[in-house]
Amino acid sequence: MKNLDFADEQLGIRVSILRGGSSKGLYFLENDLPRAGALRDAILKRAMGTPDVMQIDGLGGTHLITSKIAIVGRSSRDDADVDYTFAQAEIDRDVIDYSGNCGNISAGVAPFAIDAGLVPPVEPTTKVRIHNTNTGKVVVADVSVKNGRARVAGEFSIAGVPGTGAEIFMDYSNSVGAKTGKVLPTGLRTETMNLEDGRTIQVSIVDVANTCVFVRAHDLGLRGDELPDDFNTNASRVQLTREIRGKAAVRLGFINEWRTVDDESPFLPFVVFVAPPSDYVTYSGAQKSADQFDFLARLIFMNRMHEAMAGTGSMCIASASRIEGSVVHGVLTQESRKSETLRIGHPNGIMDVQVAVAPSCNPEGVQFEKLGFARTARKIMDGTVYVPIADIENL
Numbered sequence: 001m002k003n004l005d006f007a008d009e010q011l012g013i014r015v016s017i018l019r020g021g022s023s024k025g026l027y028f029l030e031n032d033l034p035r036a037g038a039l040r041d042a043i044l045k046r047a048m049g050t051p052d053v054m055q056i057d058g059l060g061g062t063h064l065i066t067s068k069i070a071i072v073g074r075s076s077r078d079d080a081d082v083d084y085t086f087a088q089a090e091i092d093r094d095v096i097d098y099s100g101n102c103g104n105i106s107a108g109v110a111p112f113a114i115d116a117g118l119v120p121p122v123e124p125t126t127k128v129r130i131h132n133t134n135t136g137k138v139v140v141a142d143v144s145v146k147n148g149r150a151r152v153a154g155e156f157s158i159a160g161v162p163g164t165g166a167e168i169f170m171d172y173s174n175s176v177g178a179k180t181g182k183v184l185p186t187g188l189r190t191e192t193m194n195l196e197d198g199r200t201i202q203v204s205i206v207d208v209a210n211t212c213v214f215v216r217a218h219d220l221g222l223r224g225d226e227l228p229d230d231f232n233t234n235a236s237r238v239q240l241t242r243e244i245r246g247k248a249a250v251r252l253g254f255i256n257e258w259r260t261v262d263d264e265s266p267f268l269p270f271v272v273f274v275a276p277p278s279d280y281v282t283y284s285g286a287q288k289s290a291d292q293f294d295f296l297a298r299l300i301f302m303n304r305m306h307e308a309m310a311g312t313g314s315m316c317i318a319s320a321s322r323i324e325g326s327v328v329h330g331v332l333t334q335e336s337r338k339s340e341t342l343r344i345g346h347p348n349g350i351m352d353v354q355v356a357v358a359p360s361c362n363p364e365g366v367q368f369e370k371l372g373f374a375r376t377a378r379k380i381m382d383g384t385v386y387v388p389i390a391d392i393e394n395l
Contacts, residue, residue, distance in 0.1 A: 010386040013043065015059075017383075020108025021375035022160035022308040022348070023065040026385070027112045030073025030083065039395040041096050044069055045089055046387045053092040059385060060089065064304055067091055068105045074118055080131035080138050081119050084109045088267055090302060097267040100179065100210040101132045103311015107168050107375035110141035111150030115379065121145045135178040135209075140171040152378050159349025160284075160308035165376030172315045173371040175209040179268060183208060183364045185252055189325040193247055195240075204326040205248055208319040208371070209312035211268045213248035214327040217275040217296070224275025224296035227283050227347050228305040231298070241271045241300045262303070270313055271300040274331050283307055283348045293345035294336035295328070309346035314373055318342050318355040323364045340370065 016027040026047060034040045045051070048067055049058020060067045069087040076083070086105055088097045110128035113119045119128050128141045144151040144166045154166030176183050185207050193203050204214040217224035220240060231237055246258030254265040274297050277290040299306040299313045306313070320328035321342055329337065336342065344351045356370035 009389055011043075011389050011392070012384040012386050013047070015047070015383060015385045016112060017059065017380045018070075018108040018112055018377055019161070019380060020070075020102075020106065020377045021104030021311055022158060023068055023102060023104035024061065024380075025066070025068035025070055025102075025105045025108070026059060027070045027072060027108065029116060030071050030085075033071060036085075039392060042392045042395050043387050044087055045094065045096050046391050047385045048089040050089045050096070051092050051094045055091060060091065062091060063307065064088070064091065064302055065104070065307055068102055070105050070109055070112070072109055072113055072116070072118065075129075075131050077131050077138075080129045082109065082113045082128065083131050083133055085133045088302070090266065095266055098134055099265065099267045101134050101137075101312050103170065103172070103209060103313070103315065103373070104375065106130060106132065106139055106311060107141070107170055108377040110143045110168065111377050111379070114143060114145065114150045121148045121150075126150075135175065137175045137178050137209075139175060142169045142171075144168075150377075154376065156374060156376055158374075158376055159282075159346065159351055161376065165378060167374050168377055169372060169374050170311065171372045172209050172312075173368055175312075175315060175371070176319070176368060177207055178209050178312075179211045180207045180252060183319065183362075184323070185211070187363055189323055189364070190327060193244065196243060201244075202327060203244070203248065204320055204323070204328065205251065205269065206316050206320045206323070206326065208368075209315035210270060210310070211252065212270045212272050212299075212313060212316040212320070213244060214272050214274060214317075214320055215244060216327055216331065217273040217298070220273055222273060222275075223278070224273065224298065225278060225280035226298060226305070228307050231300075231305045238303050241273075242303055245269060245271050245300070266302055270310065270316070272313060272317060273298050273300075274317075274328055276331050277345060280345065286349065288345060288350065293343040293350045294333070294339075295331045296345045298347065305347065308348040309344055309351045311373060311375065314344060314351055314353045315371055317344060318353045318371060319368065322355060322357045322366050322368075
């Protein structure tokens with residue numbers, strides 16, 4: 001650990017806070033933290049204020065999308081510029097998870113790395129190859145650069161974030177089989193899942209960027225336009241999606257008993273329920289009409305609904321949309337199945353993603369030629385986060 005500062009009874013560590021896409025997180029230089037293990041976990045959780053529903057004694061913002069962490073350093077791989085480890089800190093449980101990636105936080109990694117001197121700036125656009133250590137995949141970010149720093153000002157806007165910023169394009173075409181090595185981990189495009197209440201539903205389990213299990217909203221007694229506050233406070237709905245996540249995790253071999261999913265596989269898989277387009281009101285109160293997007297999607301992770309759309313989730317959704325016979329493919333019109341721009345109606349607006357495929361003889365029936373999305377990012381602060389030494393000295 002380098003660049004550590006001691007002040008009284010606390011340990012000080014350099015940190016930056018960045019908004020990456022529609023998430024916000026703590027960004028650390030890898031050399032400023034201990035190696036992976038209990039001590040690093042304790043420092044990160046204490047910095048975030050986890051576990052506490054208010055995260056009042058740390059930098060977390062009481063939502064999962066503001067309780068995220070990026071650890072960045074120079075890469076030892078020839079095909080990457082930086083290594084990036086993503087950590088998801090729970091809010092009210094003493095949990096930190098490294099099993100997957102976050103696409104929104106990933107969007108902040110390249111600007112952070114450029115400004116930190118890890119990647120030489122090239123004007124007007126710097127291409128940064130990001131090795132995500134969680135999945136072993138390389139994501140490529142195109143970042144606008146001016147005067148040797150990542151640009152912030154621009155005209156690009158994304159749903160769930162006020163104002164506009166400089167566009168950052170994230171290429172996820174190399175992220176297929178991120179967790180399991182296969183786009184269709186079970187080999188099936190759609191399969192049957194039996195629920196504890198006696199119902200039988202059809203699901204699709206797809207692994208691109210992060211592993212997702214897809215289900216039709218109608219099969220769960222939902223409309224598809226539900227918003228986070230209503231969903232997260234409905235215990236029966238939360239339990240239902242937890243069951244689906246747990247049973248999918250069993251099929252994936254992540255766990256042996258679905259009821260242990262919160263302890264043994266708290267982050268993956270995501271549950272995504274989808275529905276055909278219909279008019280709806282966003283989390284921010286804006287009216288969206290059905291002709292503005294191709295379908296509705298709601299993503300559940302760690303038993304909470306995402307307030308917008310996970311970047312990695314959007315990549316898995318886009319991939320599933322091109323697999324004939326999948327749950328997502330089934331809610332699309334013929335026109336939207338062919339377009340290279342897929343418009344996802346999420347709780348806080350509409351997200352456009354890019355996807356293009358060619359026919360293939362593999363189990364999913366397609367080869368992905370284009371897969372990506374655009375985000376913005378902004379550094380909010382550089383500083384020092386302090387962690388009480390008494391909380392970590394015995395680790």
